Amino acid sequence: MKKYICAFAVSGLLLLTACKKDTSDYNLSVNGKVEGLKQGKLYLYKVQDTVFTAIDSVVIKGNPSFNFNLTIDSPEMFFLTLDRGHSKSIDNQIPFFAEQGNIEINTTLKSFFKDAKILGSKTNDVYQEYLQTRTLITNRQNDLLIEIFNAEKENNQQKADSLYVLNKKLKARLYLNAANFAINHNDSDVAPYIALTELYDRNIKYLDTIYNNLTGKVATHKYGQQLREYIEERKTK
Incomplete structure (x- = not known):
């Protein structure tokens, strides 16, 4: 896919x-x-x-x-x-x-x-809400990259390793945030869009959960249908 x-x-x-x-x-x-x-x-x-x-x-x-x-x-x-x-x-x-x-x-x-x-799009309002939650995490990731760079510059490998672990946790948190937002906004077309753009390479169970949780109307819309097709294609591989 x-x-x-x-x-x-x-x-x-x-x-x-x-x-x-x-x-x-x-x-x-x-x-x-x-x-x-x-x-x-x-x-x-x-x-x-x-x-x-x-x-x-x-x-x-x-x-x-x-x-x-x-x-x-x-x-x-x-x-x-x-x-x-x-x-x-x-x-x-x-x-x-x-x-x-x-x-x-x-x-x-x-x-x-x-x-x-x-102005004028409730769907875009939901998408902007998602981006705000995502930015909180990505901003912290950016700060960590600077801290990692400084630690390596100072040859403080122990500190750098610790920061790498924290950065890995933040990356997992980023995916979890996307999945939770999509599940909690199952009545918005933003949900399947997030699944297709942010979670396409994650465990298929996340995509299944998001799709099965969509309201009937959203599931029939463009991104709902594309998510269904994508899940079906991944399951055949």
């Missing part, structure tokens, strides 16, 4: 596969403003058939406002991406969970990702 893993791991990849706009009735509007952006291009990406795909774009000339209209069947992860031209900045992408309705994204050119404010 590597094709799923690769597809979900391309948040920073700019593999352009353009698609024509659907002329059917739209049920999702994504609009907002990039303060400070006078000229440039914004893309809307999603993972489609395991490929990171540009599904729409808008050219900004003077007016920093933008709008995308599209149709989705269930909550889905999208990526609002700014083309900065020849700039080497990597601050050019905002991932967000979209759902049917109107979603507003306001940000700035200076801090495109950090300043992003996303």
